[in-house]
Amino acid sequence: MYPDDETLARAAASGDRAAFGLLVARVYDRVYGYAVRLTGNPAEAEDLAQDLCAALPGKLRSFRGEAKLSTWLYRIAVNAARDRFRRQATRARAAAGWGDWEEARQAANAEEAARRDWLAEAMACLNDDLRETLALVLDGVSHAEAGAVLGVSEGTISWRISEAKKRLRAVRDADAAGESR
Structure with a gap:
């Protein structure tokens, strides 16, 4: 129906829901795969990829086609990951000193990381x-x-x-x- 991702992006930005659905179907696995490699955590990568796809309708309006859509999407994914890492660091700093509960949570997180x-x-x-x-x-x-x-x-x-x-x-x-x- 649509020959390439850039054409799909323009159609989706204009409100074509079918184009948006097809675009997400085409790019989701790439975005998720990148997020897994970046975070090392499939659950966190899934959240990151879903957040990106949820924000995509609004962001597509800013896609000017000066770069390949995949390059543009990776840039958005990099920024989203950086934002997520900053938020996690802020939460970790805020959580410091919460006593035994926080220590147990951090120990559980360390065990999960050791199994990757x-x-x-x-x-x-x-x-x-x-x-x-x-x-x-x-x-x-x-x-x-x-x-x-x-x-x-x-x-x-x-x-x-x-x-x-x-x-x-x-x-x-x-x-x-x-x-x-």
């Missing part, structure tokens, strides 16, 4: 720039597109990927040697 797969744990060791960059590239985004999403040059993306690989190798080697991270 190796890559999610290793990616958590990376700084925000490296983790965001690696999650985009693992999602199949080219270095040029990742640069556009994150607002940096393609060369910076290549350096970040190289640096992330180096740090992941160090984590792998430390795990193999039984060393702590």
Whole structure:
């Protein structure tokens, strides 16, 4: 019915519900997959992806088509994730000192994090720039597109990927040697 995502986005921004439904069906798995790699938590990724899709009708009105829709969506996802991480940090600071309940909650969260797969744990060791960059590239985004999403040059993306690989190798080697991270 609609040949490409950009055409769907324009139709959805004009109020075409069928176009919006088809657009969400096309992009949801990519947005969710990126969110999983970024957060390392499928439940949190689901919340993030659903929040993004819920906000999408209003945001589509600002889509100008200057970049690919996927690049534009990744940029929105990066911003939404950053906002979510800031809110979580604020809540964690506010919750500090709540006594035994907070300690038990934090212990339960630590146990859950310990059960995540190796890559999610290793990616958590990376700084925000490296983790965001690696999650985009693992999602199949080219270095040029990742640069556009994150607002940096393609060369910076290549350096970040190289640096992330180096740090992941160090984590792998430390795990193999039984060393702590």
